[in-house]
Amino acid sequence: MEDRIAQLGTDARARIAAAADLEALRCIERDLLGKQGPLAEILASIPSLDKAERPAVGRLANVLKCELLAVAAERREVLEAELLAAERSCEDFDPTLPARPARRGSLHPITRVRRRVEDVFTSMGYRILEGPQVELDYYNFQALNIPADHPAREMQDTFYCTGSGNLVMRTHTSPVQVRTMESVEPPYRVISLGRVFRKEEQDATHDHTFHQVEGLVVGEDVTAGHLIGTLRSLLAHLFGRELDTRLRPGYFPFVEPGFELDVRCPFCEGGCRVCGRTSWIEFCGLGMVHPRVFAASGVDSERYTGFAFGFGLDRLTMMLLGIDDVRHFMAGDLRFLEQF
Numbered sequence: 001m002e003d004r005i006a007q008l009g010t011d012a013r014a015r016i017a018a019a020a021d022l023e024a025l026r027c028i029e030r031d032l033l034g035k036q037g038p039l040a041e042i043l044a045s046i047p048s049l050d051k052a053e054r055p056a057v058g059r060l061a062n063v064l065k066c067e068l069l070a071v072a073a074e075r076r077e078v079l080e081a082e083l084l085a086a087e088r089s090c091e092d093f094d095p096t097l098p099a100r101p102a103r104r105g106s107l108h109p110i111t112r113v114r115r116r117v118e119d120v121f122t123s124m125g126y127r128i129l130e131g132p133q134v135e136l137d138y139y140n141f142q143a144l145n146i147p148a149d150h151p152a153r154e155m156q157d158t159f160y161c162t163g164s165g166n167l168v169m170r171t172h173t174s175p176v177q178v179r180t181m182e183s184v185e186p187p188y189r190v191i192s193l194g195r196v197f198r199k200e201e202q203d204a205t206h207d208h209t210f211h212q213v214e215g216l217v218v219g220e221d222v223t224a225g226h227l228i229g230t231l232r233s234l235l236a237h238l239f240g241r242e243l244d245t246r247l248r249p250g251y252f253p254f255v256e257p258g259f260e261l262d263v264r265c266p267f268c269e270g271g272c273r274v275c276g277r278t279s280w281i282e283f284c285g286l287g288m289v290h291p292r293v294f295a296a297s298g299v300d301s302e303r304y305t306g307f308a309f310g311f312g313l314d315r316l317t318m319m320l321l322g323i324d325d326v327r328h329f330m331a332g333d334l335r336f337l338e339q340f
């Protein structure tokens, strides 16, 4: 066995010294030192050798392994230096050429607008909270006054998690309302931003995965006037000027009264593609927290009132950055993303 190791060493040194380029050297290293190589085979056979022979064979094989690694590293340095020298001596090598520009990443457009929205709300004293994307049916629906047999469940096509019975991919950020009310003593102002999911047909304004911003304010004497003022102020900050808004009655089981806030289209006078030729763009669902939601969350509705609102971050980003299709956001196409 000792002769075999010595012979293996002689052959291996000769092969490494003769390696013509880096690729050849890589192959030789793999052959000699890889898991299927002769050295690995010798080391694996040690338990089957005579007891007296084992220590010497083990030592020789390991010494040879270390030596071959060092010889190969030396040869690699020589080959790399030769390669560099060859590149430099070639006719069209021009050391004065500027380096290739480093490719810089950029923030996703949704992240940009998300941060602007967060800045406006934090400047108004809101805290930012997170909620789980895989949510209990209880928080996504039941505690929001949408029991299992309620027709309002059809307003939001839901991905139910198979095998769990009571887990859903959250269809909106409103579950964070209940989680907040359960765990924090009023008064508070919070927003929560994040991904939501709906089993929808995709088109230019609908995706199965999109982003919402939820707002919740609970305290004594909180009114719908505060709610409308807050949203108008948000829009003025984001668009850099006062926008015309209108309030319509809207049905959401977790608020009473409930409204929808529309914004006069900032891109046209009298109708364009973005507003569907109506001059108005639906911006937000909103309303006063329903007493049943307060009850489910353990908040005293005799003492406190509250408002909540929820809007789509994707559609807001489309408006702010002039993007015409919501499906661009999740497509991961660099040609789109590199524009921001």
Ligand code: FA5
Pocket: 156, 171, 172, 173, 174, 198, 200, 205, 206, 207, 208, 209, 210, 211, 212, 214, 252, 255, 258, 282, 283, 284, 285, 286, 287, 308, 309, 310, 311, 312, 313, 314, 315, 326
């Ligand atoms: C809700 O999700 C309510 N939770 C909002 C709410 C919160 C009302 C608090 C009252 C109080 P709605 O289903 O309308 O409401 O969705 C809100 C926004 O999400 C829409 O205005 C729209 O901007 C966005 N949205 C809805 N579906 C999609 C979709 N498939 N793709 C992209 N954006 C969507």
